[in-house]
Amino acid sequence: MSIIGSEFLPPSGLGRRGLIAASATTLALPAAAQQAPAPAAGKPGAASAVIDVNRARAAPIPIAIPGFAGGTAANPNLGRDMAAVVTADLANCGLFKPLDPASFLQAAATMGDVPKWSDWKAIGAQALVTGRVQASGAQVRVEFRLWDVLPEQQIQGTAYTTGEANWRRISHIIADVIYSRLLGEKGYFDSRVIYISGTGPRNRRVKRLAIMDQDGANNRFLSDGSWLVLTPRFHPTRDEIAFMSYANNRPRVYIFDLGSGRQRMLGEWRGMTFAPRFSPDGGKVILSETRGGGSNIYVVDLDGGREAQLTNSGAIDTSPCYSPDGSQIVFNSDRGGDQQLYLMNADGSNVRRISFGAGRYATPVWSPRGDLIAYTRLGGDAWNIGVMHPDGSGERILSQGFAVEGPTFCPNGRVIMFWRETPARDSRGNGYSARLVSVDITGFDERVATTPTDATDPAWSPLGA
């Protein structure tokens, strides 16, 4: 596995979601730190804290994250709040062990430019994060430094200047930098999840499109519940959502623009269109249209032009998803009698079945890394969320329950989110709930996301979106 690159990608990584006038600059090493002993040998600048995350289950990295110094008039504790967001991100991913601030020997307030190394070594910190927040006109300037404690080195120093409203986002970006520098791969914290909110009794459920940061903050409802909406998906590069709406009692796939709040039906179809997903290049959508007793998969241009019909089996062919390189499509079909997973080339040729275990297989999604396909497996009493290699081998079950459905990968492919329904305990539906749940692809660290209502149909955004 490759070790850290020599530089991180600050400004260009700031993404499409209007981080207006945000900028990032690299902080020079503080003068005092330049006196610190150089690493004994090996690659200059390589962090000793780096671990190989592809190994089965590495011990989490002990990291100290004191509250950042400073604040603003609006929030004198902004620095502390930012460090708390960074801490939660790193703790939740399961690959870091943020140390208890009560154990810290050096108080944040007494910290100068360079840490008192012995104090951090004494409590077992391998990595240390320090930061400082200052009002800068109408904006805030956030400096942060990541330190490798054992060789007494700065790994990263970056200052961000942005509007104060972006403070959570900058915190997630800092957590992503830490993740990337210490684990050698991109993080996923600066991302969002779009999902379907559900309220009211089950037989008169009100469903709304909703969006939140990946950690559950900044929840926002995007539709008012007038019409049933289902299965939202993020565009890979633009602030757009593909989803299904029953607007005017015509169930069809729509494209929703997050910036303007406008939506439009995607193309003109005789049948119901559903199960949309964008192509990796963002130029197309694959979806299903009902026809006769079956459902066929089509690929359409985003302008609505029908490009090609990819399946015509007479069966239910749906839940299509492209491979990250766009060359193949995985989908589920009952053409062999019950729901199973199939692969085909992007032009619809060379269809072959890849799922052969017990039960029905559904909702395949391709990992952004390309090496795994996650799916729902339905047995009689229990459903599973699992992963397999694209050739169908190496099947592993990550989670199980009465009803667990609809996996979606986080941007770096290390975490899967899905939804879990708890069955009603009586005929009035009491006890029923639906929650978003995330789990590491190793099957560890299952966590229930905090949502203000019942939640289903999660789809994770790309990084920086």
Place this chain on the structure above:
Amino acid sequence: MNIKILGAFAAVALLAACNQTPTPTTASTGSGAVAPSGPVPGSEQDLVQNVGDRVFYAFDKSNLSDEAKATLTRQAEWLKKYPQVQVQLAGNCDDRGTEEYNLALGQRRANAARDFLVAQGIAASRITTISYGKDRPTAMGDNEQAWAQNRNSITAVK
């Protein structure tokens, strides 16, 4: 549009009939002398009470049982009797299937019921179909009894 107007007139006529027969017994005993009541012929309620508005399916299936065919045959006769009536068939599923697959399965169920009505001589132009997958359950429990109720096609007057 025509149907709605017809329904409104019918309701008015019924009210008028009630007003003109102020017999003290109507509300109390429910004897055979009660003025004509019950659903307006050709209405949604008429369909539900006197014909049967829904048919049921086996798990993950869309073929029609003998019972379903009998219900749909009655629906076809009823539709012939009220040629102005248009209907929507809504296909539904239990929630022991995945969302997207169930959307397609619900459509398959609605289509099966529509095809049967058409084969009985009902003009296809009088029938529309829609699928709600597992999103419009009738029963709110999570047991086989509830699921069996939720695997259906429901005919509704438009």
